[in-house]
Amino acid sequence: MDIKSIAKQVFNNKMFLIGMIMFFSILTVAVFANQVAPHPYDTINTAQALKPPQSQYLFGTDQYGRCIFSRVVYGSRIALKVGLIVVIIESVIGVVLGLLAGYYGGWLDRFIVFVTDLTWSLPPLIMALAIVTMLGPSLNNVVIAIAVVSWAQFARVVRAKTQAIKNMPYIEAARAFGECDFSILLRYILPNILSPIMVLVTLALPQAILSTTSLGFLGLGAQRPMPDWGLILSDGISYMERAPWISVFPGVAIVLTVLGFNLVGEGLRDLLDPRLKV
Amino acid sequence: MLENPLLSVKDLSISFNTNEGKFNAVDGVSFDVNKGEIFALVGESGCGKSTTAFGLMRLIPKPGEISQGKIIFDGKNLVKLPEDEMPQIRGKEIGMIFQNPLDSLNPVYSVGKQIYEGLILDNIGKQDAWKRVVDIFNDVQISDPKERIESYPHELSGGMRQRVMIAMMLSRRPKLLIADEPTTALDVTIQAQILELIKELRDTFNTAVLIITHDFGVVAEIADKVGVMYAGKIVEVGDVYQIFENPLHPYTKLLMKALPRITKQEGRLETISGTVPNLVSPPKGCRFHPRCPMATDICAVEAPVFKEAEKNHRYCCHLEVKKRGTHH
Numbered sequence: 001m002d003i004k005s006i007a008k009q010v011f012n013n014k015m016f017l018i019g020m021i022m023f024f025s026i027l028t029v030a031v032f033a034n035q036v037a038p039h040p041y042d043t044i045n046t047a048q049a050l051k052p053p054q055s056q057y058l059f060g061t062d063q064y065g066r067c068i069f070s071r072v073v074y075g076s077r078i079a080l081k082v083g084l085i086v087v088i089i090e091s092v093i094g095v096v097l098g099l100l101a102g103y104y105g106g107w108l109d110r111f112i113v114f115v116t117d118l119t120w121s122l123p124p125l126i127m128a129l130a131i132v133t134m135l136g137p138s139l140n141n142v143v144i145a146i147a148v149v150s151w152a153q154f155a156r157v158v159r160a161k162t163q164a165i166k167n168m169p170y171i172e173a174a175r176a177f178g179e180c181d182f183s184i185l186l187r188y189i190l191p192n193i194l195s196p197i198m199v200l201v202t203l204a205l206p207q208a209i210l211s212t213t214s215l216g217f218l219g220l221g222a223q224r225p226m227p228d229w230g231l232i233l234s235d236g237i238s239y240m241e242r243a244p245w246i247s248v249f250p251g252v253a254i255v256l257t258v259l260g261f262n263l264v265g266e267g268l269r270d271l272l273d274p275r276l277k278v
Numbered sequence: 279m280l281e282n283p284l285l286s287v288k289d290l291s292i293s294f295n296t297n298e299g300k301f302n303a304v305d306g307v308s309f310d311v312n313k314g315e316i317f318a319l320v321g322e323s324g325c326g327k328s329t330t331a332f333g334l335m336r337l338i339p340k341p342g343e344i345s346q347g348k349i350i351f352d353g354k355n356l357v358k359l360p361e362d363e364m365p366q367i368r369g370k371e372i373g374m375i376f377q378n379p380l381d382s383l384n385p386v387y388s389v390g391k392q393i394y395e396g397l398i399l400d401n402i403g404k405q406d407a408w409k410r411v412v413d414i415f416n417d418v419q420i421s422d423p424k425e426r427i428e429s430y431p432h433e434l435s436g437g438m439r440q441r442v443m444i445a446m447m448l449s450r451r452p453k454l455l456i457a458d459e460p461t462t463a464l465d466v467t468i469q470a471q472i473l474e475l476i477k478e479l480r481d482t483f484n485t486a487v488l489i490i491t492h493d494f495g496v497v498a499e500i501a502d503k504v505g506v507m508y509a510g511k512i513v514e515v516g517d518v519y520q521i522f523e524n525p526l527h528p529y530t531k532l533l534m535k536a537l538p539r540i541t542k543q544e545g546r547l548e549t550i551s552g553t554v555p556n557l558v559s560p561p562k563g564c565r566f567h568p569r570c571p572m573a574t575d576i577c578a579v580e581a582p583v584f585k586e587a588e589k590n591h592r593y594c595c596h597l598e599v600k601k602r603g604t605h606h
Contacts, residue, residue, distance in 0.1 A: 168381055169378050169381040169382045170381055170382050170383055170385070172337070172382075173374075173376055173382040173383070173443070173446075174384070175335075175368065176335055176337060176368055176369065176373070176374035176376075176447075177368065177369040177373070177374075177396055177446065177447065177450075178365045178366065178367075178369025178370055178396070178399060178450070179365070179369075179396075179399075180365050187384075187395065191384075191386040191387075192385065192386055
């Protein structure tokens with residue numbers, strides 16, 4: 001497929017395009033937070049407390065006079081960083097287990113499927129809560145907790161795809177050509193299931209961000225004065241009537257980020273699905 | 279034969295343990311393939327000819343396993359070889375091409391890259407490997423090899439893909455090439471080209487070829503020696519001329535009659551009545567007797583043994599040999 005037809009497909013998929021624009025805006029904001037934010041995220045200025053949105057404070061200020069806009073901008077770094085690390089960990093766990101289960105079958109498959117089903121059947125947020133409570137509240141522990149409870153979907157999809165691919169004649173041909181199992185898994189099966197993995201990654205990222213901010217909201221994630229979106233939102237709850245902007249803006253940031261990633265994920269699924277190509 | 283054969287299969291049985299019971303898909307098969315020789319294994323679908331081929335590579339799908347016999351290849355008994363030494367045999371010593379060239383290549387790599395990766399397994403330098411890829415593409419008569427190595431499998435036609443497959447399997451210079459119905463999925467003109475190519479490559483590299491087919495037309499075109507298989511057993515072996523001029527086993531005779539001929543257009547094509555027996559409970563005595571037009575009482579009771587009709591020509595039937603030429 002040449003670049004022209006790819007570009008055409010991308011431009012025909014409006015939702016994907018919107019998602020990509022949102023994704024890159026958020027990425028730009030996170031990377032250039034120092035330039036974008038007008039104030040440091042933790043400067044306390046009680047004289048300016050609870051100011052509504054205005055030209056100096058775009059999203060208003062909180063009870064300590066901190067600039068909400070700056071806090072939301074810096075918060076995007078936390079959200080993206082945590083989301084990315086979580087997705088990397090869970091996709092590595094899930095892909096490795098899924099490949100092994102799907103390729104080798106037998107008792108290994110039954111064991112991995114059992115563990116996957118077990119993980120799948122537990123409510124993820126409550127499990128993450130339990131793990132964080134056990135390990136103590138911190139951003140690192142949030143990463144561990146979310147990754148540990150959410151790799152199951154990767155394992156499932158990868159296992160199913162591996163089972164389908166391993167019976168293809170070219171796998172048999174590869175074996176007849178003298179390729180070992182490791183090389184078949186790495187060079188034959190993995191590249192052929194990369195597109196569903198890509199889709200899963202883009203769909204898992206917003207999930208991870210949602211879980212992070214939820215744990216932050218409950219006070220179990222990043223600790224004050226870190227500008228975690230969930231934390232800002234929860235701090236603003238007590239001022240909801242007098243200063244709704246404290247909670248509304250980080251909330252909007254969460255919604256836009258998750259929406260953007262979801263649109264990219266769904267768009268990618270359509271683009272990579274050969275059956276939908278006309 | 280003074281020289282030891284390159285491949286000597288002795289009394290090979292491959293059994294499958296299924297829910298319906300244990301059966302031997304390949305049952306006591308023996309044959310020899312010499313260096314530079316093309317040996318054709320012929321038979322109906324389900325007679326165990328492909329299973330034999332996969333058995334030689336030790337790639338029998340589960341729940342199948344080699345239950346007895348020897349596969350002596352180049353002095354080594356492959357049946358006894360540890361599994362972790364098989365990858366050194368596969369591809370390097372014995373190459374295999376498959377029935378379905380359309381799906382036999384990895385769709386995510388260019389065809390040149392796939393062959394290149396295989397060559398790297400043999401510790402060849404990068405530039406030498408690429409040169410070898412181009413050379414081997416020339417050998418299998420792919421035009422514009424320098425451009426073709428960049429192509430992906432889906433960009434090539436079926437015949438082209440089979441050529442790439444052959445190139446891939448020949449790239450490591452195996453001593454034996456197993457071709458499992460290499461032309462079945464291709465149309466007739468391409469079929470002839472591919473067979474011609476296999477023959478030429480045999481002449482150039484002195485590679486032995488074991489070709490698996492159900493088509494006596496393919497056998498006539500390419501083979502030096504023929505083994506006819508029925509229900510897991512070899513029923514007749516011989517040089518291609520012996521088999522074609524003087525088929526001795528009734529099954530071989532019937533298979534010949536089922537071959538369309540241009541010379542004698544006499545009515546309908548003959549078929550062999552009945553089907554291949556269920557191997558879980560094979561017929562007693564000779565396995566072919568329920569379908570055999572010449573069957574006698576003894577056939578249902580006693581399994582026949584191999585008899586030598588002439589040099590290199592053996593058959594497995596209770597019938598006595600008629601003098602050569604009298605059976606027409």
